[in-house]
Amino acid sequence: MTNLRATPSAPADLDGGLASLRGDCARMAPHWAAPEHAASRPVSPSRIHGVTVPTRSARLLDAMSDYGD
Structure with missing residues (x-):
């Protein structure tokens, strides 16, 4: 038999700031x-490879002042 009772979820605070996010994290922890x-364990240098980033993502990050400038 399936339990169809759902637990109420907290309302999403889309306008909240960092304090709201920290509170959400503290409740979920x-x-x-x-x-x-x-x-x-140490990794052999021969096993370390470069990171491949899709061109579209690279352009997006390049356009962000925090990352690209």
Whole structure:
């Protein structure tokens, strides 16, 4: 049998600022479990490759003053 009862969701605050976003994150944090820390191992330089960015995305970032200028 399917449980059709839905839990009410918080209304989206589209005009909220950073404080609103931080509050949303603080309310959601208990719902996410942190993964156990795995020891990182060195990566061979031969396995490191460049990053491919689609031309359209590169142009978009280039047009943003925070990134392109």
